[in-house]
Amino acid sequence: MVQLRPRVSRTPASASAMVDEGQPASEEEAEHGLLLGQPSSGAAAEPLQDDEEGDSEFDEDEAPEELTFASAQAEAREEERRVRETVRRDKALLKEKRKRREELFIEQKKRKLLPDTVLEKLTTAPQTTIKKSPGKLKEVILQKKNEECEKGSDSKKTKEKVQKVQSVGHNKSYLAVRLKDQDLRDSRQEAAKAFIQNCLYGPGTNRTTVNKFLSLDNKRLPVKKAAAQFLNNAWGKIQLLALIILYTKCYFVRRW
Amino acid sequence: MLAVGWGWLTDARPSPVASQLKSFWFCRRHQPHRRCRSLRMGEFKVHRVRFFNYVPSGIRCVAYNNQSNRLAVSRTDGTVEIYNLSANYFQEKFFPGHESRATEALCWAKGQRLFSAGLNGEIIEYDLQALNIKYAMDAFGGPIWSMAASPSGSQLLAGCEDGSVKLFQITPDKIQFERNFDRQKSRILSLSWRPSGTHIAAGSIDYISVFDVKSGSAIHKMLVDRQYMGVSKRKCIIWGVAFLSDGTVISVDSAGKVQFWDSATGTLVKNHLVANADVQSIAVSDQEDSFVVGTAEGTVFHFQLVSVTSNSSEKQWVRTKPFQHHTHDVRAVAHSPTALISGGTDTHLVIRPLMEKVEVKNYDAALRKITFPHRRLISCSKKKQLLLFQFAHHLELWQLGSTVATGKNGDTLPLSKDADHLLHLKTKGPENIICSCISPCGSWIAYSTASRFFLYRLSYERDNISLQRVSKMPAFLRSALQILFSEDSAKLFVASNQGSLHIIRLLEGSFKHLHTFQPQSGTVESMCLLAVSPDGNWLAASGTSAGVHVYNVKNLKLHCTVPAYNFPVTALAIAPSTNNLVIAHSDQQVFEYSIPDKQYTEWSRTIQKQGFHHLWLQRDTPITHISFHLKRPMHILLHDAYMFCIIDKSLPLPNDKTLLYNPLPPKNESDVIRRRTAHAFKISKIYKPLLFMDLLDERTLVAVERPLDDIIAQLPPPIKKKKFGT
Numbered sequence: 001m002v003q004l005r006p007r008v009s010r011t012p013a014s015a016s017a018m019v020d021e022g023q024p025a026s027e028e029e030a031e032h033g034l035l036l037g038q039p040s041s042g043a044a045a046e047p048l049q050d051d052e053e054g055d056s057e058f059d060e061d062e063a064p065e066e067l068t069f070a071s072a073q074a075e076a077r078e079e080e081r082r083v084r085e086t087v088r089r090d091k092a093l094l095k096e097k098r099k100r101r102e103e104l105f106i107e108q109k110k111r112k113l114l115p116d117t118v119l120e121k122l123t124t125a126p127q128t129t130i131k132k133s134p135g136k137l138k139e140v141i142l143q144k145k146n147e148e149c150e151k152g153s154d155s156k157k158t159k160e161k162v163q164k165v166q167s168v169g170h171n172k173s174y175l176a177v178r179l180k181d182q183d184l185r186d187s188r189q190e191a192a193k194a195f196i197q198n199c200l201y202g203p204g205t206n207r208t209t210v211n212k213f214l215s216l217d218n219k220r221l222p223v224k225k226a227a228a229q230f231l232n233n234a235w236g237k238i239q240l241l242a243l244i245i246l247y248t249k250c251y252f253v254r255r256w
Numbered sequence: 257m258l259a260v261g262w263g264w265l266t267d268a269r270p271s272p273v274a275s276q277l278k279s280f281w282f283c284r285r286h287q288p289h290r291r292c293r294s295l296r297m298g299e300f301k302v303h304r305v306r307f308f309n310y311v312p313s314g315i316r317c318v319a320y321n322n323q324s325n326r327l328a329v330s331r332t333d334g335t336v337e338i339y340n341l342s343a344n345y346f347q348e349k350f351f352p353g354h355e356s357r358a359t360e361a362l363c364w365a366k367g368q369r370l371f372s373a374g375l376n377g378e379i380i381e382y383d384l385q386a387l388n389i390k391y392a393m394d395a396f397g398g399p400i401w402s403m404a405a406s407p408s409g410s411q412l413l414a415g416c417e418d419g420s421v422k423l424f425q426i427t428p429d430k431i432q433f434e435r436n437f438d439r440q441k442s443r444i445l446s447l448s449w450r451p452s453g454t455h456i457a458a459g460s461i462d463y464i465s466v467f468d469v470k471s472g473s474a475i476h477k478m479l480v481d482r483q484y485m486g487v488s489k490r491k492c493i494i495w496g497v498a499f500l501s502d503g504t505v506i507s508v509d510s511a512g513k514v515q516f517w518d519s520a521t522g523t524l525v526k527n528h529l530v531a532n533a534d535v536q537s538i539a540v541s542d543q544e545d546s547f548v549v550g551t552a553e554g555t556v557f558h559f560q561l562v563s564v565t566s567n568s569s570e571k572q573w574v575r576t577k578p579f580q581h582h583t584h585d586v587r588a589v590a591h592s593p594t595a596l597i598s599g600g601t602d603t604h605l606v607i608r609p610l611m612e613k614v615e616v617k618n619y620d621a622a623l624r625k626i627t628f629p630h631r632r633l634i635s636c637s638k639k640k641q642l643l644l645f646q647f648a649h650h651l652e653l654w655q656l657g658s659t660v661a662t663g664k665n666g667d668t669l670p671l672s673k674d675a676d677h678l679l680h681l682k683t684k685g686p687e688n689i690i691c692s693c694i695s696p697c698g699s700w701i702a703y704s705t706a707s708r709f710f711l712y713r714l715s716y717e718r719d720n721i722s723l724q725r726v727s728k729m730p731a732f733l734r735s736a737l738q739i740l741f742s743e744d745s746a747k748l749f750v751a752s753n754q755g756s757l758h759i760i761r762l763l764e765g766s767f768k769h770l771h772t773f774q775p776q777s778g779t780v781e782s783m784c785l786l787a788v789s790p791d792g793n794w795l796a797a798s799g800t801s802a803g804v805h806v807y808n809v810k811n812l813k814l815h816c817t818v819p820a821y822n823f824p825v826t827a828l829a830i831a832p833s834t835n836n837l838v839i840a841h842s843d844q845q846v847f848e849y850s851i852p853d854k855q856y857t858e859w860s861r862t863i864q865k866q867g868f869h870h871l872w873l874q875r876d877t878p879i880t881h882i883s884f885h886l887k888r889p890m891h892i893l894l895h896d897a898y899m900f901c902i903i904d905k906s907l908p909l910p911n912d913k914t915l916l917y918n919p920l921p922p923k924n925e926s927d928v929i930r931r932r933t934a935h936a937f938k939i940s941k942i943y944k945p946l947l948f949m950d951l952l953d954e955r956t957l958v959a960v961e962r963p964l965d966d967i968i969a970q971l972p973p974p975i976k977k978k979k980f981g982t
Contacts, residue, residue: 208977
């Protein structure tokens with residue numbers, strides 16, 4: 001007569017796991033435990049002392065488990081709930097992370113900006129001390145001797161203005177520039193100017209230089225002359241002095 | 257050439273010697289403008305100055321006002337000038353320019369109100385009495401490309417960069433935004449109201465839209481061919497549209513076409529190809545029987561509505577007259593009842609009266625070309641021989657050259673010391689300089705912009721120059737129209753655009769406000785011209801309409817007022833010892849008024865009775881400066897752009913039969929004949945075009961010339977013209 005030893009479940013589930021949590025560590029353990037009729041208490045509940053290596057041989061011969069609909073449904077619901085929980089937790093974690101990063105950025109920005117007191121003082125300062133753009137400061141240019149006098153007084157003035165702002169308490173020298181929508185307006189104005197320049201003088205327009213224009217007259221006169229060319233570099237090309245003397249003498253004597 | 261004494265003549269046939277010397281002089285003309293040539297003319301050495309690099313800005317818009325016969329002209333640097341066409345085309349008012357104000361459209365509205373709009377997106381109204389800007393209102397549509405006032409004058413339409421057409425209501429003190437019309441795809445470059453006020457034509461890029469004013473919606477969209485009978489890559493820009501009362505819309509575009517459209521059906525009726533380049537402007541007369549278009553080649557075409565045959569009632573538009581008075585683009589045209597007005601990049605303002613419209617065919621019907629300014633841009637310090645040149649954004653100070661050589665009549669003298677460019681003073685801020693002055697002693701320089709007044713103390717000794725700014729100038733001095741220093745350089749007289757006259761005492765490095773003369777009779781009338789007597793007692797100030805006021809500087813009271821004359825004053829000066837006030841008006845009349853006696857002088861009455869010579873009255877440029885000779889109280893030196901004249905009050909006056917420009921008779925003629933042909937007006941046309949002429953001391957004259965070629969050389973490039981054989 002073969003004595004059937006009481007079967008031990010492959011994964012011994014602790015009694016506390018069964019009792020404390022609503023859901024055991026894994027569904028299958030529960031099934032196993034229930035089906036195999038593992039007693040929850042009593043002597044037989046104690047796991048066998050023997051080694052469990054021998055169990056694997058017997059597991060292959062086991063009949064497939066039978067699952068009731070209710071249990072399967074419950075299982076599925078549990079699964080769903082768990083997934084939802086994990087997703088929610090993940091989202092919450094991400095949100096937390098983002099919030100923390102935002103705060104960090106704001107703080108960094110705040111650190112970069114001037115302290116509020118400085119800003120207040122700047123905005124309430126009189127109009128004359130605020131300049132539109134630093135480029136327009138250097139307006140008075142003296143080309144000839146002794147510019148120090150004027151520059152001296154001028155720089156003193158700007159220093160004065162800068163000092164006014166500096167007195168607010170900032171160490172480095174800077175210039176307060178107030179932008180009143182100037183950027184947008186200027187860019188549109190520039191675009192408009194570029195458009196008209198392109199229409200009138202851009203590629204495709206049939207323009208000629210003033211040089212050639214003035215030369216046309218010279219070439220149509222009964223006594224043909226050379227083309228007019230300008231000595232002044234800014235006006236046109238440089239020309240030999242001799243040619244000018246030779247040809248303009250006749251030209252202007254005629255005119256006068 | 258000039259003889260010893262006071263016989264002046266024109267060089268009809270220069271002698272061979274003179275031409276040789278002259279040609280030598282002329283070949284140096286094209287060198288950098290630092291040469292000053294001296295020419296001995298009998299008693300005088302004349303400094304011929306050609307280093308004033310004056311280039312006026314091109315004309316962008318022109319608007320004609322029928323009621324007052326005035327023309328508003330706006331230039332590319334933002335300056336707006338008002339010309340009084342009935343006062344001999346004199347520029348009576350101007351508004352200084354601004355760097356950011358690129359005006360694109362100018363129009364008159366009801367009640368003599370002037371509006372302009374530009375690429376900075378603002379609509380600006382000008383105050384014609386106080387000569388400043390009333391307000392600038394942002395249209396919030398981006399840069400404004402076109403503006404048109406309704407035929408009734410109570411509404412204003414602005415075409416913007418974003419394709420919107422905005423309607424504004426003109427209220428008594430401001431303008432108010434009413435509504436937007438349907439927004440179009442591309443920028444609105446030209447606008448025109450139908451005379452009945454019901455429709456609007458708006459020209460854009462490649463198409464023209466016709467709007468209904470009441471609903472604001474676009475009724476028709478007429479597509480314009482890019483090129484006449486062809487395909488072109490360049491977009492067709494509709495530079496101008498005009499709406500006639502019968503529903504015809506005339507458009508001019510960048511392909512050189514003038515097209516007639518029917519606005520009821522939105523179809524093309526007639527096509528005229530007038531140029532190879534852009535046709536940039538159009539203006540229709542009030543009677544709608546003629547219109548004028550301006551092209552980029554400088555040609556202005558006149559179109560007229562003529563009947564098909566002599567007795568049929570059917571009419572058609574025919575291109576009748578071409579006028580070639582410009583060398584560069586003609587960007588603005590206007591049509592007055594009797595004349596065609598055009599202006600463009602070549603900076604001339606050309607007024608061409610139409611012969612069939614002019615009633616009296618006299619000299620008034622001749623072509624008028626306004627090239628040179630009607631105000632003085634140069635001031636001179638006689639003691640130190642310094643010249644101060646006023647530009648739009650900077651001032652230049654030059655020291656005249658000197659020579660030790662002597663020569664005879666007509667010689668060109670070599671310079672021992674060249675003219676020196678001492679100072680280049682740039683103004684702060686984007687505004688243009690309105691007026692400037694240097695004191696006679698050469699130690700003070702003052703100039704004014706629309707918002708600030710600058711006074712500098714200059715010290716120049718032995719090649720050492722230093723400039724110091726006098727700070728904290730009072731605010732009431734800004735926007736001055738005229739600045740003048742007294743002869744001893746102790747007082748500064750400033751005429752502001754509010755009509756008041758300020759006297760400032762100058763101390764070493766600082767100033768003290770002495771007195772302000774408020775405008776008479778409560779009206780705000782800007783004082784345009786000032787003159788101070790050499791002894792410092794009298795100050796004369798002329799306004800635009802009232803007579804010339806003479807103030808006693810010692811008592812700080814109004815002394816008298818010269819009776820008003822219906823033409824504006826162009827120049828004013830007080831003679832040294834006699835304290836006679838000499839006034840030149842825009843119709844070329846010259847009056848002499850004795851200040852101590854408070855009446856016109858005998859000489860003035862005589863010449864008024866006899867009348868000026870007809871050639872004198874037919875000159876078309878105004879007299880801009882009058883000066884006197886210290887030792888000869890009978891002489892008055894005055895000049896305009898093309899001549900300078902010394903009036904000798906001791907000699908008999910010329911009547912209409914005598915020769916005004918009398919040449920010097922040949923030397924073998926007797927003295928008797930010479931004396932018989934001599935008369936009071938000694939005119940010389942040697943130096944032209946003259947911008948300034950003055951007596952530096954008893955033996956020296958300075959003449960600042962500006963040859964037209966030098967201006968043309970610095971203009972933007974013109975359209976290429978292909979001529980046969982070149």
